[in-house]
Amino acid sequence: MAQKPKLLHSHIIASSRLFTVESMDLEFSNGEQRTYERLVPGGAGAVMMVAINAHQEVMLIKEYGAGIEDYTVTLPKGAVDLGESLSEAANRELKEEIGFGAREITHLKQMSLSPSYMKSGIDVMVALDLYPEQLEGDEPEPLEVLTWPLADIESLVCRTDFTEGRAIAALFMARDWYLKQAI
Structure with missing residues (x-):
């Protein structure tokens, strides 16, 4: 084999x-x-960010998911534009979706989405040292921005409107990475 x-x-x-x-x-x-x-896949890839603010809260968005025909709570994410680095794409998407940029962005892992049916994946990034900055995004309506304590992501995962598998995996990876940084 x-x-x-x-x-x-x-x-x-x-x-x-x-x-x-x-x-x-x-x-x-x-x-x-x-x-x-x-x-x-088309384009230059995609990024998903676990943005952690100064209060050790994860910044989340609530947006409409056409695939599930409902609103969903998830992490900010988006496509990498041609010529952009992963960090540049992550920072731009953060500004577009949650109204914050990040002075520190760390790549955690590239994940496949469905290896049996998709060639594409997503790069998971942790964003720290956030500062307010808004860019106009491409969403059809304003996104709702929520925060959730990093120390209590188990409760977040139990919410019925937080179901995206890649976001769940990214949260746990980021929490473990973040806790190791504090040691």
Whole structure:
């Protein structure tokens, strides 16, 4: 199982403004052949930020999620523009979504989103030493900004409107990283 499957053929089977679907014909080391489909990323990547203010609270947003057809509480996140570094993208998105920039941004981890169906991932960043600065974003309506004590993220995860798996993982990683910094 250590040998990766051989790519026999791939081609784009569908695309929209947001998504491109690729079909991949693969041959596995035991000779089995399968066709897989996956979403192919566009752009230069994406970032998700765990912004921690001076009161050791996480800055959150409440926004409409078309996929779940409801409002959801989550972490600020967004696309990396061409030519931007991850830190620059994180800082810009923070200013657009929560009205704060960060003087200190640390990369924690690149995470895959759904490795069976998506090639793209997201880079998780921790943002500290926040300062007020607002940039106009691309959201269709103003985002609600909330704060939550970093020490009580277990209660946040129990909320029925906080369900995004990557945000949950990012919070726990950031909390552990933050506590190690305090030692």
